[in-house]
Amino acid sequence: xxxxxxxxxxxxxxxxxxxxxxxxxxxxxxxxxxxxxxxxxxxxxxxxxxxxxxxxxxxxxxxxxxxxxxxxxxxxxxxxxxxxxxxxxxxxxxxxxxxxxxxxxxxxxxxxxxxxxxxxxxxxxxxxxxxxxxxxxxxxxxxxxxxxxxxxxxxxxxxxxxxxxxxxxxxxxxxxxxxxxxxxxxxxxxxxxxxxxxxxxxxxxxxxxxxxxxxxxxxxxxxxxxxxxxxxxxxxxxxxxxxxxxxxxxxxxxxxxxxxxxx
Amino acid sequence: xxxxxxxxxxxxxxxxxxxxxxxxxxxxxxxxxxxxxxxxxxxxxxxxxxxxxxxxxxxxxxxxxxxxxxxxxxxxxxxxxxxxxxxxxxxxxxxxxxxxxxxxxxxxxxxxxxxxxxxxxxxxxxxxxxxxxxxxxxxxxxxxxxxxxxxxxxxxxxxxxxxxxxxxxxxxxxxxxxxxxxxxxxxxxxxxxxxxxxxxxxxxxxxxxxxxxxxxxxxxxxxxxxxxxxxxxxxxxxxxxxxxxxxxxxxxxxxxxxxxxxx
Numbered sequence: 167x168x169x170x171x172x173x174x175x176x177x178x179x180x181x182x183x184x185x186x187x188x189x190x191x192x193x194x195x196x197x198x199x200x201x202x203x204x205x206x207x208x209x210x211x212x213x214x215x216x217x218x219x220x221x222x223x224x225x226x227x228x229x230x231x232x233x234x235x236x237x238x239x240x241x242x243x244x245x246x247x248x249x250x251x252x253x254x255x256x257x258x259x260x261x262x263x264x265x266x267x268x269x270x271x272x273x274x275x276x277x278x279x280x281x282x283x284x285x286x287x288x289x290x291x292x293x294x295x296x297x298x299x300x301x302x303x304x305x306x307x308x309x310x311x312x313x314x315x316x317x318x319x320x321x322x323x324x325x326x327x328x329x330x331x332x333x334x335x336x337x338x339x340x341x342x343x344x345x346x347x348x349x350x351x352x353x354x355x356x357x358x359x360x361x362x363x364x365x366x367x368x369x370x371x372x373x374x375x376x377x378x379x380x381x382x383x384x385x386x387x388x389x390x391x392x393x394x395x396x397x398x399x400x401x402x403x404x405x406x407x408x409x410x411x412x413x414x415x416x417x418x419x420x421x422x423x424x425x426x427x428x429x
Numbered sequence: 430x431x432x433x434x435x436x437x438x439x440x441x442x443x444x445x446x447x448x449x450x451x452x453x454x455x456x457x458x459x460x461x462x463x464x465x466x467x468x469x470x471x472x473x474x475x476x477x478x479x480x481x482x483x484x485x486x487x488x489x490x491x492x493x494x495x496x497x498x499x500x501x502x503x504x505x506x507x508x509x510x511x512x513x514x515x516x517x518x519x520x521x522x523x524x525x526x527x528x529x530x531x532x533x534x535x536x537x538x539x540x541x542x543x544x545x546x547x548x549x550x551x552x553x554x555x556x557x558x559x560x561x562x563x564x565x566x567x568x569x570x571x572x573x574x575x576x577x578x579x580x581x582x583x584x585x586x587x588x589x590x591x592x593x594x595x596x597x598x599x600x601x602x603x604x605x606x607x608x609x610x611x612x613x614x615x616x617x618x619x620x621x622x623x624x625x626x627x628x629x630x631x632x633x634x635x636x637x638x639x640x641x642x643x644x645x646x647x648x649x650x651x652x653x654x655x656x657x658x659x660x661x662x663x664x665x666x667x668x669x670x671x672x673x674x675x676x677x678x679x680x681x682x683x684x685x686x687x688x689x690x691x692x
Contacts, residue, residue, distance in 0.1 A: 208596065236591065323474055326500065354535065
């Protein structure tokens with residue numbers, strides 16, 4: 167107990183404040199309303215709603231952000247404005263500063279993926295987390311970076327790494343979202359009216375095809391027949407056929423055999 | 430050998446055609462030049478240069494794409510224009526169609542991360558791969574999807590999943606880039622003129638602090654002393670100090686002891 171630092175782990179009840187969800191996105195002196203709107207859209211794409219700004223150049227609220235938000239008005243309406251970075255992060259326990267520029271500082275530098283995992287751990291424990299982004303023209307001041315626990319830096323083409331503000335927000339928020347996403351990496355989508363073919367149906371298809379290919383003479387060279395049969399079977403195995411598609415293909419074979427397209 | 434399908438694995442020399450790098454990004458009937466420019470920027474951010482378009486609405490080339498590309502002119506200049514999707518993907522061995530809309534098709538559906546891994550495998554074997562994106566207003570036609578090997582679908586907030594075209598391109602290209610990126614997930618950046626403190630330096634700092642805290646009476650309660658010392662040592666252990674920072678902190682201790690800020 168004595169060696170445990172609980173200072174950054176408040177009660178879980180503090181996790182969602184005023185209905186705002188997930189990490190706070192904090193824009194320091196954002197310049198373009200269009201970018202603020204696109205940031206709101208990117209946030210909501212990833213399920214985040216806690217937008218904060220420090221001294222937006224053209225004031226707030228700003229109608230210019232509305233159309234680029236593409237329907238994320240809720241995020242804009244809830245946005246909070248502060249006059250200092252310290253105030254904007256005051257209630258947070260874990261803060262990242264996004265930057266690609268090299269800083270002459272001793273500081274943890276994390277990828278968005280690594281930061282997302284850490285943010286999930288803190289959030290699950292009831293901590294409030296946030297990520298600060300600098301103004302479009304010159305990024306974050308060093309004093310803002312010094313208020314953060316760590317730097318998050320997006321690995322990109324080193325010869326062309328400058329991201330638009332909303333793109334940077336999107337990538338960081340996307341990693342946050344994906345870190346807890348349960349989507350199957352790869353799945354076969356099948357229409358509701360059918361199902362994957364079973365092996366009985368597959369073998370019946372193979373035997374139908376092989377019978378017709380034997381009769382028409384395609385498999386007449388006996389020593390090549392086993393290889394040919396295996397190759398053909400593998401083609402259709404790879405296709406992950408549905409039961410309906412097996413019936414379609416058997417109709418295709420019958421149609422081709424009949425010679426005039428009719429069964 | 431007989432059961433191996435080599436049809437999709439050409440010679441490695443075909444991997445880079447005309448100097449274009451990585452997967453082709455294929456925009457079907459893109460409407461806004463601004464989006465085409467932002468797509469070029471997102472591609473180059475992730476090291477990709479093979480941009481293809483099928484019937485861009487306002488013709489090509491289009492100067493409106495230049496400024497939004499933010500310096501990715503090279504991608505725009507090399508862009509190829511086709512009149513059919515089939516022509517645009519003719520030289521590719523593996524093609525993904527991006528869509529979030531449910532289609533009544535039997536088709537593999539992959540996350541961008543899963544697709545990126547597969548694209549890397551194919552590319553490393555010398556195959557050409559590509560990803561097709563539909564027009565801004567209504568996405569891909571089903572006939573375009575049927576030309577693809579699989580669907581790639583970005584997991585996002587199901588209540589607000591519509592991405593701007595360039596944002597969708599960015600997320601897919603980002604996963605491609607990250608799939609082969611070697612960046613450490615988390616690293617401590619240290620300025621060149623110093624290095625991480627070694628344990629000899631750390632213990633000397635601890636002993637310096639503990640000696641002064643003993644003398645000033647802070648550690649006077651003998652039974653609490655071991656816990657207090659461990660807690661203090663853990664605070665500074667967690668800070669991952671550099672050798673220079675250890676010297677700074679020892680100066681801080683000396684300064685505080687002297688009472689007037691001078692050594």
